[in-house]
Amino acid sequence: MTPAETWTPVETTEIRPGYRISRVLKGGWQLAGGHAEIDREKAITEMGDYIRSGITTFDCADIYTGVEQMIGDFRRATIATGDVSLLAPLKVHTKCVPDLQKLATLTRAELQETIDRSLLRLGLDQLNLVQFHWWDTDVRRYVEVAGWLSEFQKEGKIDLLGTTNFNTACMQEMTDAGVNFASMQVQYSLLDNRPEKTLLPFCKEKDIKILCYGTVAGGFLSDRWFGVPEPAHPLENRSLTKYKLIIDDMGGWDMFQALLSTLRRVADRHGVQVADVAMRAALAFPQVSGIIVGVRHGGHLEAHARLFGLELTATDHAEIKAILDQKTPLEGDVYDLERDQKGRHGRIMHYNLNEEKPAA
Template structure:
């Protein structure tokens, strides 16, 4: 597994295990098995784990895993484990948010994860038209100065607001964002901004909710409603960049490349993102260890210039998506925004659900 240094003394695996699939709404989870799966990922070299305060039960699971891994492998091995969580204040809280609220959520995450300092906290703000996001980021910086947070980062912020954070004296270590062969909005501004400001990009959605896989090659275009909200979201992107025929052409190209490397479409789609400028890591969703060999292969594959040129040749026919990073999703009156779901009622101590 490839590794990358984000800052002095801070190294992560270039494939990050996502935690959303372990949250509520994805089926029953056997906690003991889930912890042992995490041990298997860490032993294989995927030592960085992504979660959020709103992924129900996931911070607690990772906290249990950390204790289990220390007991099995020792303190030195545990020191290689990095946990990236998210601070996602409820939409209803935004107008009245306070530092006490922020600190309360951070303290809860510390307790759940069995950490004295959170490795890296990714800040999300639902609606820019509600003031307070810059002040809230400042409070996270204060908690960093107080030792409760190791590194302050962000998720789903657009280029204008990232620039504003840096101008306010809040440097970010990283930005988690949707970035895939289908969704190339970050290439408009964010990639160059990341290089200029020196923050890393963590990509989610690299397999587009499963669309970028062998399962969909040669399949007739599906009709709505689709199986889940994730597929609905990425199907809109497929429609917007050129439609099902263009998407099938991309899958066929990825399949030819996968044949050369004796792997699958999803692995090639994620491996291609690791070659993108500014991208430090890709985040892979996993309910268990069933796809661990494929996850490991993401950083093993060396795509050739021919491979990349063939992908670029298909994507040259695609239309550009409107807006900057997460712009479509923030427009709650538009097609993309209409499928976003907000949980307004539960506080952090009650175990909030994923709200995006």
């Protein structure tokens, strides 16, 4: 028996009737550069390994340079081999992220070009799920642009619509305008529970499922960082830089180490890793359908599959809650800190990625 045959099956769920996803989604940001050198051919080949393991939902974006194209090349190569059945469960979630400098002047035709480009890169006749992002909500055109995406959906270019990183007030505006969102991708983890303030009750009322990113905080929520000194800047990649700011704001390195100590104790009881506990806890958050785990290579497959053999007990959850109750709450609603372009979180963002990087 191969190791894969001994793994606990990956849990799946429907975010809309007939639209089934794996509860762990393969993230694509780490394949877009800025993290480490990518072996493109290996990354494409390993996509088949993910699907065979039960991780059948991939997350990408028009601004993740080359990632839509890689997924499309994987699909085309698989079709060429005749193994079309491998693609049957595959769902590809992409994002529509107009550049900051384009927000005030974006036209419907330009938005349609972006959607058509994603269709071409992915080799699809219809995009499975498009997640809408808008960098600056002071440029108050996001309701209009979301309406255009809804029109493309009615035309058959898009199956489901979602959003990413809008706060509750903006979500209310768009849904009031008649846009029907199936999901929302948002940063939500043991470090960052901003969605619990107002977003989760809203999403429950509107039947909008939550897809979490940042559940292992770029790798900080892992055994690697337990009991080690606070790292100095610059950190080795953008993910660590981003999530170190969250750690600073939620109470600093000592508070973070106290959380890791608690997670290590829980992990020891189950014979797993700290990251496993962090991800399993996130899967138990209210309204959460799945977690997006970004990796550069398939060496994490066994850990991801092991995740679904882990069941946290009431004692585990109580211990985790007790330490989380001691952290400093993050300011604002979802993504408010990151949306402030002059703030510590906003200054590290790249806002014009379609313009800055060539199309794949």
